[in-house]
Amino acid sequence: MIKTFFLFLLSTIVAFLLGCSHKEIEEALSFSRPQFRVTLSSEQIFQLKNDAKFAVVLTAKPTKSVILPISVSDPNAIKTSATELVFTSENYDTPQQVLVSSIAFYYGTPDTEFTIHFPPATSEDKKYNGMAPSDITITRLGLPLPAVSVN
Numbered sequence: 001m002i003k004t005f006f007l008f009l010l011s012t013i014v015a016f017l018l019g020c021s022h023k024e025i026e027e028a029l030s031f032s033r034p035q036f037r038v039t040l041s042s043e044q045i046f047q048l049k050n051d052a053k054f055a056v057v058l059t060a061k062p063t064k065s066v067i068l069p070i071s072v073s074d075p076n077a078i079k080t081s082a083t084e085l086v087f088t089s090e091n092y093d094t095p096q097q098v099l100v101s102s103i104a105f106y107y108g109t110p111d112t113e114f115t116i117h118f119p120p121a122t123s124e125d126k127k128y129n130g131m132a133p134s135d136i137t138i139t140r141l142g143l144p145l146p147a148v149s150v151n
């Protein structure tokens with residue numbers, strides 16, 4: 001922890017003195033270890049709207065293309081707008097957005113949790129080959145029965 005802090009501090013000072021970005025210094029000195037960064041914009045999906053999204057980026061430039069597969073725990077209930085993401089040395093730090101949609105909805109269904117799985121990535125870049133981000137959980141909100149009144 002202390003070593004990481006001092007390396008960060010050193011790279012910040014060097015970046016300031018050289019007039020370049022902290023990110024450029026980190027990449028040049030390889031302080032940051034390669035990994036996937038997943039950002040979830042919503043942990044809930046409504047049955048009548050498509051509003052759950054997540055984005056994925058790589059934290060370090062790959063030497064070869066990196067293919068990250070995506071799957072869902074129940075493909076009969078939810079789907080993703082992509083089944084895989086492809087990262088290259090040109091787009092590795094551009095967030096790739098994935099939309100999560102509800103497929104079937106029924107009145108009276110309870111809130112249900114689903115998992116977005118990330119099987120291991122494939123790449124000729126050994127830093128990323130076999131690596132995968134942690135799975136994420138999304139809750140599909142239930143659809144209550146409509147109120148019925150009898151007069």
